[in-house]
Amino acid sequence: MTAAEPTPLTVFTGFLGAGKTTLLISLLKRLPSNYKVAVLKNEYGDVKVDSALAAQSNSNLAGVTEMLNGCLCCVLTGQMREAVLEIQDKYNPDRILIETSGSAFPATLSIQLRDLAKELKAEGAGRGVRLDGIINVIDAENFIGYADTSKTASVQAQYTDLIVFNKWEGVSERQFDIVWDRVNDLNTDTPKIKSNNGAIPWEAIMGLDTKLGLSLLEYQIVQDHSHDNIHSHEDHLSEIETLTVSFPKANLNGDELSKFFVYLDQAPKDEIYRMKFIIRVSPLLLPVKISYSSSSPKPYILNWAFGRYEFTEISEDHASQLIDDSLCAVGTVMVGRGDGRRFKKRLESGILGEDVSIVL
Template identity: 45%
Template sequence: MDLPGRTKNSVSKGGKVPVTVFTGFVGVGKTTIILSLMNSMPKNYKFCLLKNEFGDVKVDSQIAKLNNIDVQEMTNGCLCCVLVGQMKEGLLELKEKYNPDRIIIETSGSAFPGPIAWQIRELADEGFVLDSILNVVDCKNFVGYADNSYTAKLQAQYTDLVLLTKHEGVSERDMDRVIDRVNDLNTDAPKILVNADQPVSPELIFGLDTKLFQLQGPTGPNNKTFQDELNQNGDKTHHRNELDTMEIKCYGPKTRNPEKVLNLTAFEKFLGTLSKEDVYRLKGFVRLSGVTGSTAGTTIYVVNHAFGKWTIIPVPEKDNLEPSDDEEEKESHKCDLDHDHSEHTHACKKERPADQELQMHFILMGELWGIQDKLVHGCGGTYDSGEVLSEFKTSRATFAWDKQLPANYTDFVAERLASKQ
């Protein structure tokens, strides 16, 4: 296999580390494609993954570690605006620490691709070269989310290659609608089907050389839309217009007694109530009991939920969900700077009872405003206390509880309404 990079047997790119960028809406399968690609490569070809996501739930770094992949995850912001300087620092750190043959950047679902590409080109003197930008499209859900997301349209327009995922089970008529819609946005970029049980060819993905900066017209860098995207018009909050986000933390007794820990059956029942029209993505960690084959009684699991489908993966070496001291410090600063405190019902850095620990930590994305209370009740009903940080397209809000929520949803809503009076 002969690929661009810096290994002895591969084609050199002037001694610079090639950077491949994956874009796509939340839950379309970017991480799955990336891990599949990495696992199909020769063992001596060194990858690093720079991952960007909202919230502070570092799920994908954990999944990547399970696959023996070096990853750096950038959270609580967007690579194309808020985290601009951090992207440069992240790339330089990966280059110095691992000396990789290639770095893959996986953007958040609401990242504009143009500014990211521009920033990588600006790092040429630092030893990086932009190889290509790839856009992942979810065939089952694209027509729906593209109607609501300006960024999803931009990502499909500004790409070297469109990767069509989740096409299995899509009717021929609906597939034609997806292809027509993508072609309306980008006629020139090739489109290829990605099968769930078969990796994409590395020669295809990593054999590209981006031509985007040579283009004229609607996707060219001299186009006004591209320039507006690059400049952001000073707006560092564009991602808030795309999705509602909600971060949920739940606390319970420090016990490994399965009777005191959320049961897998009950948890999956809750996941099954989440409509894909409301919840596009749920990702995080949860301690579960009642899992067939588990010898520990309770185990921490990674949960990945996208458009009504989910996977639950055990992480046996992870014993607790509490952040490290460094992460707590960052969380404290984040709370001080980013929150509208007018709706706070709790202190940002709240001391937990000594006999309690973090049992569930999720980030959710979608159209959550109308179902906020249902999500809080569904996630938190098993636990003694918890907190929710919500960032809606129209406002921000926080909510905390210090006793187990009412088992009856009607009573929970009544309690919430009473607390607001």
């Protein structure tokens, strides 16, 4: 009897709001029949918003594990190892998809996954794992802006097996050429494709068989990012600050969210990177038109990035794991380095409504 092949790992990187989760969910909806996938997600904040979206996307999805309040490539390294092993033991998937946070260093993560593969192979335990590919998602509308302020965004574009241009439909041909040239300056040789409204074919991520090696650039990244170099390590982690925002349930009709919904259109897209919330409200009160069969309160996931937002209905089963009956909404607001205290004070001024709880 031949030993089972190691489980392939596909890693998704990209800055906050680039569309990693949208791309991931689109791939899950296109899973080949009888092909079982598990997802490991790393996100800022302490609310597992994306898990609910991924969990209901495809019946072939074996399971979702979400790691919060830290980065896979440094603080959560040990937890990532245990999470991968637990996913294998619990689900025995055909592939594991790993969605990193917006600040993950792909080279460091690549080395850690290779080390894990060697360790499991040496132990001869279980199926083992292998890194199949790293995919970088780029927001064509906003890349120039965030690449100028985030060293990590540029590194992610440099160290990858495939670059996916997302949201290119919303820019002019000239604007896209500027983004293409900027990315090409960072990385000429890596294949590049455009998504189709946030979706790519499943075949695009299969069998990439990563050839990314421990180059001099990668070695320098690892040295700069090591725990021995505290200054670089802290700089990396502090690119983003998060605020957890909770809305108490004051009544039964969702009026307590009216100011928050107004703020969605006013929030500064050049200062706030991302907002992710789970809310429970009547569809009649949503600031966008959405199809519904009943006007009674329903759970929705709110995703806001660079001034755009959408509401996605989720099941009560998934919602009950994320929000308790005392709240009508809870989620995370992500801002830049050093902006956390300022935004906490601003959001506590009443702009979101009364009795809102904000934790930095």
